[in-house]
Amino acid sequence: MFDFIPEIANVTSVRPVTATETLYHIRLPNRPLGHLPGQFVQVSLPGIGEAPISIASAPGRDGFDLCVRHVGNVTEALRRLRAGDCVGIRGPFGRGVPLDEVMGRNVLIIAGGLGLAPLRSLIQYILYFRAKFKKAAVLVGARSPDALLFSKEYKAWRQDGDIDVRVTVDVAKAGWKGDVGVITDLIPHVPLPPADTVSIVCGPPVMYHYVLRTLSRLHQPQDHIFLSLERRMKCGTGKCGHCQINGLYVCREGPVFRYDRIVHVPEAVS
Amino acid sequence: MVDRVLPKEQVSAFLDYLRRRYRLWAPVAQGGGFVFAEIDHPESIRLDYPTTMLPPKAAFLPPNEILLSIDMESLESAPPPAEDKPIALLGVHPCDLHGLMRLDMAMREEPSDASYVSARRGALIIGLACVHRCRPEAFCDSMETFRGAAGADLYLTPIEDGFWVEVRDGAEESLADAADCFRPPSDRQKREKDDINRQIDLEFSGRRLSLETLADDLEKTYTSSYWAKLADRCFSCGACTAVCPTCVCFDVRDDLAGGCKTADRCRSWDSCLLKDFAAVAGNENFRPKRHQRLRHRMMRQGSYLAKRFNLPAFCVGCGRCPAMCLGKISPLEAFEFSQKGRTVHV
Numbered sequence: 295m296f297d298f299i300p301e302i303a304n305v306t307s308v309r310p311v312t313a314t315e316t317l318y319h320i321r322l323p324n325r326p327l328g329h330l331p332g333q334f335v336q337v338s339l340p341g342i343g344e345a346p347i348s349i350a351s352a353p354g355r356d357g358f359d360l361c362v363r364h365v366g367n368v369t370e371a372l373r374r375l376r377a378g379d380c381v382g383i384r385g386p387f388g389r390g391v392p393l394d395e396v397m398g399r400n401v402l403i404i405a406g407g408l409g410l411a412p413l414r415s416l417i418q419y420i421l422y423f424r425a426k427f428k429k430a431a432v433l434v435g436a437r438s439p440d441a442l443l444f445s446k447e448y449k450a451w452r453q454d455g456d457i458d459v460r461v462t463v464d465v466a467k468a469g470w471k472g473d474v475g476v477i478t479d480l481i482p483h484v485p486l487p488p489a490d491t492v493s494i495v496c497g498p499p500v501m502y503h504y505v506l507r508t509l510s511r512l513h514q515p516q517d518h519i520f521l522s523l524e525r526r527m528k529c530g531t532g533k534c535g536h537c538q539i540n541g542l543y544v545c546r547e548g549p550v551f552r553y554d555r556i557v558h559v560p561e562a563v564s
Numbered sequence: 565m566v567d568r569v570l571p572k573e574q575v576s577a578f579l580d581y582l583r584r585r586y587r588l589w590a591p592v593a594q595g596g597g598f599v600f601a602e603i604d605h606p607e608s609i610r611l612d613y614p615t616t617m618l619p620p621k622a623a624f625l626p627p628n629e630i631l632l633s634i635d636m637e638s639l640e641s642a643p644p645p646a647e648d649k650p651i652a653l654l655g656v657h658p659c660d661l662h663g664l665m666r667l668d669m670a671m672r673e674e675p676s677d678a679s680y681v682s683a684r685r686g687a688l689i690i691g692l693a694c695v696h697r698c699r700p701e702a703f704c705d706s707m708e709t710f711r712g713a714a715g716a717d718l719y720l721t722p723i724e725d726g727f728w729v730e731v732r733d734g735a736e737e738s739l740a741d742a743a744d745c746f747r748p749p750s751d752r753q754k755r756e757k758d759d760i761n762r763q764i765d766l767e768f769s770g771r772r773l774s775l776e777t778l779a780d781d782l783e784k785t786y787t788s789s790y791w792a793k794l795a796d797r798c799f800s801c802g803a804c805t806a807v808c809p810t811c812v813c814f815d816v817r818d819d820l821a822g823g824c825k826t827a828d829r830c831r832s833w834d835s836c837l838l839k840d841f842a843a844v845a846g847n848e849n850f851r852p853k854r855h856q857r858l859r860h861r862m863m864r865q866g867s868y869l870a871k872r873f874n875l876p877a878f879c880v881g882c883g884r885c886p887a888m889c890l891g892k893i894s895p896l897e898a899f900e901f902s903q904k905g906r907t908v909h910v
Binding site: 295296297298299300302338339340341342343344345363365366369380382498499524525526528529531532533534535536538539540541560561 | 631632634636639641643670671673675676677678679681786787812813814815816817818819820824827829831834836841842843844845846848850851860863864867868869871872
């Protein structure tokens with residue numbers, strides 16, 4: 295049975311990430327969230343509304359992170375939150391990254407823009423259980439150096455996690471020493487054998503087509519590719535219809551889909 | 565299944581029983597047509613109605629409802645108090661019985677929807693046979709939803725002496741106190757009922773779709789230019805979904821109430837035909853074009869939800885949407901397009 299009652303959770307810290315994104319650390323009063331990397335929650339402010347937000351930290355007992363871009367009614371209102379405030383939480387919802395299909399293999403994480411937020415959950419998980427994964431690489435794309443999420447963490451990902459982190463921006467600015475260009479340019483430079491590598495992709499809708507084309511040219515099998523898709527998840531239980539992609543409900547069957555299972559679903563990636 | 569007869573002279577006693585034990589919903593005349601409404605005066609009930617403007621869906625999934633109220637001080641949530649009596653829906657035609665079964669499947673699919681389950685709990689569904697076609701737009705013949713007692717606790721067929729009543733196994737219990745209203749049927753009444761059923765089969769003989777293949781046939785039209793042509797007649801107004809017995813899409817929003825002392829989480833019907841339905845924050849819209857939204861609704865009705873719930877179709881052919889549509893768009897024309905040349909006449 296499912297009702298729409300939110301659990302009242304505590305915001306334990308608020309950290310600006312960029313000019314438009316904020317990272318909130320949240321604790322539920324009575325339980326760990328119990329999520330998998332890639333799942334999402336519904337965050338609400340009483341009287342204002344709910345917004346689906348993906349979880350940006352690895353599963354753990356000590357609360358969870360949400361990285362919020364302030365672009366809608368609810369997410370704009372979340373700007374007012376301070377440490378010590380309360381929010382409503384429902385979830386976790388959906389299917390995350392199936393870890394048993396990723397463990398024991400090389401991992402290629404491809405994140406465009408805010409897509410790094412849900413994938414940070416997986417990156418942290420890899421850091422915690424590093425020995426369970428073979429080589430790992432993270433490709434990060436952003437509009438500009440200012441728009442990069444979690445850039446202060448890249449060093450730790452590289453050093454503590456032995457993760458090959460590569461970053462590119464669409465438009466550089468003075469002082470930028472990294473790559474300039476689209477994220478697909480980075481993919482061929484990662485020395486991971488496609489047949490023994492699992493790719494996990496999350497980014498703006500326009501990105502998927504090009505990333506998939508590149509991975510296909512490199513002969514990566516479709517069942518080794520996972521895509522996290524954004525839609526307007528509202529109820530979280532496959533009823534309200536808002537997140538539907540053809541016959542699939544993203545809130546239940548996704549948001550993480552194995553590519554071979556949606557390659558023939560016309561609305562999924564175009 | 566037990567067969568009984570409800571004699572004419574017992575109908576009002578039966579209605580009294582229903583009103584004592586249930587909140588009685590039935591068709592009444594309103595605004596030049598008919599609607600299902602909660603009954604205060606049994607004499608207003610019109611079992612001779614052809615069809616209603618809105619399906620009986622609203623009894624269990626209201627157009628607007630409060631799912632819960634949050635106290636702004638304590639932040640505690642509580643659902644609204646449950647109604648004291650369950651609903652009895654009287655006079656539901658076969659297409660709408662099929663509609664209610666589909667509504668049940670969608671809203672009771674695990675995890676089931678608490679508010680719907682609560683409204684539906686203990687409800688008594690009383691079906692009513694359709695003896696005549698209600699309107700030219702209806703295509704219950706094509707969808708094969710014009711007959712049958714499935715989904716009804718009681719199913720009434722009008723006969724000369726009153727109503728032939730088929731009582732679903734397990735539903736006798738809810739009639740225990742009304743047992744005096746019913747009589748065992750006579751052989752003559754049985755023959756009359758069988759005659760009426762034959763008349764119904766004749767009345768609704770006509771076109772048939774190939775329902776076994778409809779879902780797949782429809783999906784094969786996905787890339788056809790047909791949808792853009794059909795969408796030339798679509799105003800994207802959402803009237804079709806508002807009158808549909810099986811459209812379940814909804815919106816949830818939070819409103820302040822009671823002088824800002826509480827916040828109500830409200831649910832209202834939504835429509836996948838409306839432009840913003842699949843829009844997300846940041847100016848991304850996953851179905852920005854009209855023909856994409858129209859096609860999506862037709863696919864939901866003819867394919868997606870049918871496959872999900874293992875049905876021939878989710879649409880029940882009630883004919884409300886083509887009757888309401890400004891462009892006279894009917895799911896039947898889309899379904900028949902997908903099976904071009906294979907429509908069977910019986």
